[in-house]
Amino acid sequence: MWLAPDQEQIDKLSAALDARRSDSFGIIARTQIVSGEDIGAVAERVFQYSEVGVDGICLAGVNDPEQLELISKASSKPKMLINYGRKNTLTEEMYSRFNIKLLLNGHSPFESSIVATYHALSELSGRTPSDNELHYKSLIGRYTEERWFDSSLKRYLRIFG
Structure with missing residues (x-):
């Protein structure tokens, strides 16, 4: 740590x-x-x-x-x-x-609420999300631009190598 x-x-x-x-x-x-x-x-x-x-x-x-x-x-x-x-x-x-x-x-209650919200909003828009979409890590990674964030950490804070 x-x-x-x-x-x-x-x-x-x-x-x-x-x-x-x-x-x-x-x-x-x-x-x-x-x-x-x-x-x-x-x-x-x-x-x-x-x-x-x-x-x-x-x-x-x-x-x-x-x-x-x-x-x-x-x-x-x-x-x-x-x-x-x-x-x-x-x-x-x-x-x-x-x-x-x-x-x-x-963090599991928060993570579950994110997945449930995504699922509900998808259904309200007339689209049924695939099982692959209903995983917290993939959802949060997509919508927080995880790759960009991680590269910024490496570049500016020298975290993760």
Whole structure:
């Protein structure tokens, strides 16, 4: 797992905040625990992102109450957790204490909704989509111009070789 250097991420978050045209558009900083990483490093990252002025923090792979306690001391910003299908052991009281506003249990509900929407819109237009069309990865790849996006990542961010 690779994370952008802290300063690079801070610069990107600052640019997003500068580009924002409406305060009703939220800027959420996302980070995660890298395997073997000390939770103190995650808390420090969260603190730095909060100091930039983001509206919230998204945390992937963090679901332990002790970890959340430390992170919450670093930032009082609203939090979104992504637990990738792990069992949720947090209580209502913990949600309140750690200012957790959203729990995303993996991406499968979102992916399924994209496929269902595509299927419904295809049928409404009088066309029955083939089984090959009804796969999330192929749909999202086609409509997000995945090849162009991946080549841009390689060219500008030097990600993926």
